[in-house]
Amino acid sequence: MGEGGTPLVESLRIGPKLSGVRLAFKLELSNPTGSYKDRFIAAELEHLLARGVRLCVATSSGNTGSSLAAYCARHAVACAIVVNADAPAGKLLPMEAHGARLLRVPGFASSAEVTEAVFADLRELAAGGRAALVVSAFRFCPVGMEGVKTIARELQAQAPGVDHVFVPVGGGGLFAAVSAEMRRIRPGTRVHAVQPNGCPTVLNAVRLSKTVESVESATRISGLSVPFDIDASLAVRLLREGGGEAFGVDDGEVFAAQREMLREEGIYCEPAGAAALAGARRAVAQGVVKPGEQCVCLVTGHGSKDTDSIRRHIAAPGAPVEPGGVKRALAEWMS
Ligand SMILES: Cc1ncc(COP(=O)(O)O)c(C=O)c1O
Structure with missing residues (x-):
């Protein structure tokens, strides 16, 4: 893309x-x-598609998931993504929009214990051969x-x-x-x-x-x-x-x-x-x-x-101005 x-x-x-x-x-x-995750997902998915994979499970703080969901939609691959419960809405929205199944796990990505346990479950699932595990790391997805x-x-x-x-x-x-x-x-x-x-x-x-x-x-x-x-x-x-x-x-x-x-x-x-x-x-x-x-x-x-x-960086969000008040508001701003 x-x-x-x-x-x-x-x-x-x-x-x-x-x-x-x-x-x-x-x-x-x-x-x-x-x-930058699109570089990863494009290469990984090409590799998985060549192996006939139709199902992916992934972990993501948001960007890998957004990318995976988009590329999976394009190639008719189903994907489920584990994310941290407090991931920003701007990262969750694209995943859901592209049809991915989201699993929001409290403590994922902040607690080492929770995160490691989730990884262990996903590895076991992937080892069964039904789904590929997608994680943007050399340890899991070197290709x-x-x-x-x-x-x-x-x-x-x-x-x-x-x-x-x-x-x-x-x-x-x-x-x-x-x-x-x-x-x-x-x-x-x-x-x-x-x-x-x-x-x-x-x-x-x-x-x-x-x-x-x-x-x-x-x-x-x-x-x-x-x-x-x-x-x-x-x-x-x-x-x-x-x-x-x-x-x-x-x-x-x-x-x-x-x-x-x-x-x-x-x-x-x-x-x-x-x-x-x-x-x-x-x-x-x-x-x-x-x-x-x-x-x-x-x-x-x-x-x-x-x-x-x-x-956080917006000090004064724009307030509504009546049509007749535009000139005065601009004059104040310009002074
Ligand atoms: C925007 C952004 N920058 C940097 C990183 C860090 O990459 P890595 O986890 O490979 O260190 C990430 C990982 O999710 C990311 O989303």
């Missing part, structure tokens, strides 16, 4: 204020269902994740000299795909992981030099709440091998970055799509990024997926 081939746009207002850093945004929100690597190849063509790439991290699969492929085609580029401090699977492992452990997630950033090791160990290994760093960001920093992107760049992204910018800011402050270097932030998801988060 036209997945991939997303634009790389230069930052016009945020970058120039960022210590001489050259900043650009890779707009993954331009994919057909509004997130589909190959599709995500195209981000790195496009970046290499669009910004051949890029010094730093910032990637939001939930389960770690997106980071693993971009980092592994970047290292293969352009080892000089440092690919950094940006994870909410409220769900620090990768952050803890990197900071404390230990293996990945489950956490109870406290982040409110939809899409980045993955409390156990799906691809986090892989992401940690690639970080260590590839010379990238892990940046922890508070939810408040992510929402502030989302606001900046809305107000200063005209980019309508969901919070997870602004997390990379929050990480880039930290990297600049810590001197990891030097003046004159080129940075790319992956803007992974569209604002329509989480309109509640957008509403």
